[in-house]
Structure formats: structure tokens, C-alpha cells
Amino acid sequence: MEKNEDIDIIGQFGVGFYSAFMVASSVTVISKKYGEDTAWKWVSNGTDGYTIEETTKDAPGTDVIMTLKADTDDEKYSTYLEEYEIRNLVRKYSDYIRYPIKMEVTKTRPVEEPQAEGEEKKEPKYEEYQEMETLNSMVPIWQRAKKDVTEEEYDNFYREKFFDYTKPLKVIHFGVEGAVSFKALLYIPGKAPYDFYTKDFKRGLQLYSSGVMIMENCEDLLPEHFRFVRGVVDSQDLSLNISREMLQHNRQLTIIARNIEKKIKSELKNMLDNDRAKYEEFYAVFGRQLKYGTVADYGAHKETCQDLLLFYSHKQGKLITLKEYVDAMAEGQEKIYFAPGENRERLAKLPQVETLSKKGYDVLLFAEDVDEFIPQTLMTYMEKKFCNVATEDLGLKTEEEKKEAEEKAEEMKGLLTFVKETLGDQVKEVRLSADLGSHPACMVPDSGMSFEMEKYMKKANPEFAFPVGRILELNPEHEAVKALQKAMTEDPVKAKDYAQLLCYQAQLMAELPLEDPYAYTELVCKLMK
Structure with missing residues (x-):
């Protein structure tokens, strides 16, 4: 090979090859092209360049040989030789690539021994043997058609992937084809994680590129108001840097995130309109997050969230949307009345609520601390102003x-x-x-x-x-x-x-x-x- 040829050898092996030097003191690649007699041997320690020389190889293909670094007090590189560790790494990062990843593993099996008639039963003996085993699943569930995936398969994947043994409330499985194509499998959990409403909770979706996990929690794919959603996204159209751990914030990612937000809202709205009991079950767990999303960033996302909100109607005795409130307003009523407080029972007894009720006007009872910020953020809804019965003139x-x-x-x-x-x-x-x-x-x-x-x-x-x-x-x-x-x-x-x-x-x-x-x-x- 001519030394002056400007070829990025490392780049030819794909994104992530350079990460081998994080654990290896040197890497050797022996490759032979099909139909040729000559093989090539490439060796590098990752810092002082590389060498290339001719070599021999029986069959066509490529071998990558890593010489691990010596163990230190801080790093135990030898653990990467253990079968258990290799299995975990494959399952975490490469479980869904479309090619089989095989490893020779040691297994045991019982040895059958002849037993004479009337002889006492002997203790079973076992022998070890070697067997090639495929470690990865290869075909990810999100790449299959929805009609070919059973509810049980969706639930099992959710439990295994996110270690949540509560049945998910909603499964959202979809794909988008276009300038940026991707597949997504999203879940709305049946219960909130214990740390959901704390600063320690990490939102985000698992991000894959062609079946290889790139990021475990990609926050940029999931808006804060939908932080309760879990799931995976897989796309071949994303730009990655050489470490394969950080995604460049680019147009493709923005397009994917926008589509995901739109789909989540659509599915929630559909649940609200067509399965009210299930939506109220969801709202009891994550409704507060939708309220926070409405008021966050000075109301930047209020258009997305406002029609998903529910408030308790004093007149109807149940949770209703703002649109349902306006549609049911009494003749002559010009305002959306609300009463903030600590609990609905006390709010229902407020003098102002009693007065409005006698006129046939409904009052929304705001019993959560975030509720009162919502009228201040929305200002109006369907051209109707909000009126706090405790602080404003009722206009009667x-x-x-x-x-x-x-x-x-x-x-x-x-x-x-x-x-x-x-x-x-x-x-x-x-x-x-x-x-x-x-x-x-x-x-x-x-x-x-x-x-x-x-x-x-x-x-x-x-x-x-x-x-x-x-x-x-x-x-x-x-x-x-x-x-x-x-x-x-x-x-x-x-x-x-x-x-x-x-x-x-x-x-x-x-x-x-x-x-x-x-x-x-x-x-x-x-x-x-």
C-alpha cells in the first residue's frame, strides 16, 4: 500500500471501532477478500500510527484481535474476557443488529452410565463441552409489523427492557418513512417510577442506529411534558460522532423528536376521546406532569398540553376538559370560573362557589398547587377569560x-x-x-x-x-x-x-x-x- 494514500483506515471499519483502544493496548485486524490469495494484517496501538503487511489467511473474512490492557487498581480489563460480561455487553449494545453474534461457550450435560439391574441409582455425572451460541436476538420487536406482535410479546419486552413488572397502560408502535426514517416502540407506564417527580429522574428514550444502541437515555427525543414515556427509537439516518456515545444535535434528531411528540399527543387525545376510563387512570398517575408541561418555559408548550388537561367540575361532579367546560357554559356566562385550594370538599363550600352554583354556573375546583399557574399561563381558552373566584370580581x-x-x-x-x-x-x-x-x-x-x-x-x-x-x-x-x-x-x-x-x-x-x-x-x- 502506498504510504501517501489518504485513507482513513479506522473509519473503514465503521463507527465505534476506535473504542476498542479503550480496553486494548493493541488491535490486530487480519482481512482477506473473497477471490484473492493475499491477506492483509493491520496493527495499531491507537497512538503511534499503524502498520500494514501481507499475511496468510485460510478463508476469506476479517478477524479482529484485541490484546487487553493490564489490570490496574481502577480498571479491571480482564473482566472483558469473562463470558458473563461479554453476554451483557452484547445484550445491551448489539442485541438487535441483524447479523448473528456468536460465541463459543462452555456448557455441561449429564453423562449416561450403564446401570446393572438391581444396582442402586448412581449420582449423575456431568461433562463440559463447547458449543457456539448466538448471543443476540437479531430481529428487534419494533422492526416487526404491529399485526405480527402479540400483546404478551409487547408486555414481555417492556418488563425485560425497563424492569417494570406493572403492565404498561398503553403501547405506541409506529414508524415514519421520509427524509428521516425511523421506527419507535413507546410505552406509557401503568405507574410512576418512585423518583418520577424528583430531580434525580432521567427522562429519555433508548436510541438505536441499525439495531445498535447509541444512547441509553436520549433526552432530546422526548419533551419534558411527556417525560413519563419509555421506549426505543431506531434510525439509520442519524449522524454519530466517533465515540458512538454522543449524538450530534442535528436536523434529523429534531425531526424525529417532533414526530414522536406529535404521535404521543395524538394517542393520548385518542384515549381521552374514546376510552375515558383508561385516560383518567393515566391522568391519576401522570396528569400533574401535563400540568407542569403546560406552565413550563413560560407556556411554550401550552398548545400541546392544554387539551389533555382534566379538572374537577363542581357542577358535574367529575373530571372534565376545558373544552367540555366551555361547551357546557350556561347562557350568559362569560368566564371560566375556578377556585384554588387544598381539597375539593372545602372548595365546594366556598361562598363564591355557592353563589355561582345558584346561577347555574360551573366552577372548576383546583386542588393541586400547580393548578393555579395554568390560568395565568393560558390567559384565555376558546376566547373565554379565567376568573379566580377567590380574588376577582365574579362579574354577576x-x-x-x-x-x-x-x-x-x-x-x-x-x-x-x-x-x-x-x-x-x-x-x-x-x-x-x-x-x-x-x-x-x-x-x-x-x-x-x-x-x-x-x-x-x-x-x-x-x-x-x-x-x-x-x-x-x-x-x-x-x-x-x-x-x-x-x-x-x-x-x-x-x-x-x-x-x-x-x-x-x-x-x-x-x-x-x-x-x-x-x-x-x-x-x-x-x-x-
Whole structure:
């Protein structure tokens, strides 16, 4: 061979050949072309170039001989000579290449010995023998047609591949042909991994190129909002670097990822529309992740996630989509009402929810901490604005009713001043409200931030959390407020106790902690005497 020929010898053996030098001190390749008499021997230590010389070889083909490095305190290279280790490496990285990988293995078999009639049964003896065994599966399940794969085969592959013995909730098996072609076998698990909602969880799909595993967790193939999906992707069109461990972030990978995201959404939407019970089973496990996906990155993926979300409908008593809410809105209703809190049972008893229910309006009960971020991210849905019943005007009053409310507030100005002076810094303001239904009082925040958001911010970052101002709203038509007004003129001391009691009750209704629970119990006992 001419020395000046510019030929990348290593490259001719395929991507990954250079990795042999990670464990070998030298590599020898002996190759003979079919129909030729001469064979060639190539030798290199991976650092000082290589040598090529003629040699002899009986049959055509190629032999690759690796001389392993000596063991060190940090690396035990000799383990790569062990049968168990070789099996594991083949199963992990080359189980699905289309050519058989064979190894001569040592096995044992019983030796039959003649036994005379009446003689006691002898202990069985075994002998060792050598046998060529194919280590790899060769035909990956994802390369087969869906109609040829049974449900049991899908489930068995999932268990063996991902060590999850819970039956997967959904199998997504598809392929794409075009500028970038690939096959994918995806699974939606039946339960969340123990570390799913922690920073330690690693999302991603196993990435193969022509049956050879390139990356065990390719994050770029799976968006964060679908991080619960497990599976494999196999493509011949991906560009790889020489280490075969890192994939170049290129156009092909982006196209594959976009197709995978679109397919997952399509399958989830189909499940939502055609198998609601199964979708709600999925949503109970991974619905929170879809919510996080909606608000993440300033709502960059909200269009993908919003139609997959479910919220509890107070009116219908079940989980519904935002579209189902809008489609069922009462005549004259202009807003999507929601109530944030810690649990649905308490939210259902809020004064504002009661008032809206009497008008035939539905209220979505938000009982997870992430829920309240969703309206802030979406802003509107199907041109309908969101309305937090705990912080915003419900928009129920007519102009005439607004005028009457102003007149009523002026009429009861003395009572409002009295209650504010009694409560002092416990509240920022005291005002009347016609939206309290059968309840005498209600505590609402003085800004757009709800009490639930205040709790969340305090939990997430206590140092930068700041308290939300409290506004006490009174129902002028309730008997308790009328009793307070009467006591204000007849028994001011008792009126102060009434005012404080209403404040405590409003705090409890809003799921706010009482600064002094003992004072509350003492006050109740005092008024019961």
C-alpha cells in the first residue's frame, strides 16, 4: 500500500471501532477478500500510527484481535474476557443488529452410565463441552409489523427492557418513512417510577442506529411534558460522532423528536376521546406532569398540553376538559370560573362557589398547587377569560345592582369602620359583598395573588415570600352581620367579640391558619355563656 494514500483506515471499519483502544493496548485486524490469495494484517496501538503487511489467511473474512490492557487498581480489563460480561455487553449494545453474534461457550450435560439391574441409582455425572451460541436476538420487536406482535410479546419486552413488572397502560408502535426514517416502540407506564417527580429522574428514550444502541437515555427525543414515556427509537439516518456515545444535535434528531411528540399527543387525545376510563387512570398517575408541561418555559408548550388537561367540575361532579367546560357554559356566562385550594370538599363550600352554583354556573375546583399557574399561563381558552373566584370580581352584578351595593356600603359605613378598628392589622380592609350566599363573611386577598399562591411561594422560597393582605367581606343580608350591627349600638363590647369571631370564621373558611387558636376557642366559649 502506498504510504501517501489518504485513507482513513479506522473509519473503514465503521463507527465505534476506535473504542476498542479503550480496553486494548493493541488491535490486530487480519482481512482477506473473497477471490484473492493475499491477506492483509493491520496493527495499531491507537497512538503511534499503524502498520500494514501481507499475511496468510485460510478463508476469506476479517478477524479482529484485541490484546487487553493490564489490570490496574481502577480498571479491571480482564473482566472483558469473562463470558458473563461479554453476554451483557452484547445484550445491551448489539442485541438487535441483524447479523448473528456468536460465541463459543462452555456448557455441561449429564453423562449416561450403564446401570446393572438391581444396582442402586448412581449420582449423575456431568461433562463440559463447547458449543457456539448466538448471543443476540437479531430481529428487534419494533422492526416487526404491529399485526405480527402479540400483546404478551409487547408486555414481555417492556418488563425485560425497563424492569417494570406493572403492565404498561398503553403501547405506541409506529414508524415514519421520509427524509428521516425511523421506527419507535413507546410505552406509557401503568405507574410512576418512585423518583418520577424528583430531580434525580432521567427522562429519555433508548436510541438505536441499525439495531445498535447509541444512547441509553436520549433526552432530546422526548419533551419534558411527556417525560413519563419509555421506549426505543431506531434510525439509520442519524449522524454519530466517533465515540458512538454522543449524538450530534442535528436536523434529523429534531425531526424525529417532533414526530414522536406529535404521535404521543395524538394517542393520548385518542384515549381521552374514546376510552375515558383508561385516560383518567393515566391522568391519576401522570396528569400533574401535563400540568407542569403546560406552565413550563413560560407556556411554550401550552398548545400541546392544554387539551389533555382534566379538572374537577363542581357542577358535574367529575373530571372534565376545558373544552367540555366551555361547551357546557350556561347562557350568559362569560368566564371560566375556578377556585384554588387544598381539597375539593372545602372548595365546594366556598361562598363564591355557592353563589355561582345558584346561577347555574360551573366552577372548576383546583386542588393541586400547580393548578393555579395554568390560568395565568393560558390567559384565555376558546376566547373565554379565567376568573379566580377567590380574588376577582365574579362579574354577576348588573349596573343597577352595583349602584344598590354602593348605597348599601355607604349606609353601613359605620359598621365597616367599627369592624376595621376592632380587628386592626389583622385585615387590610373591611367591605360588603353580595356574592357570599348563605355565608356571613369571607376572607379574600387584596391583590391578584391568592392565598394558595401565597402558601406555594412561601414553601418554594421562604426568604422571598411576602404575605398577601387580607380583606374581610361581610354579607349585609346575613343574620349574623345584622346581629353585629345591632350589638354595635347596644353592646359595643359584645360587638367587638362578634367582629373577631367573624374574622376567625372567615380565616378558617379560606383555609388560613389562625395565629392564636387558643384565643379563638376562648372567644367561642365566652359567647356561649
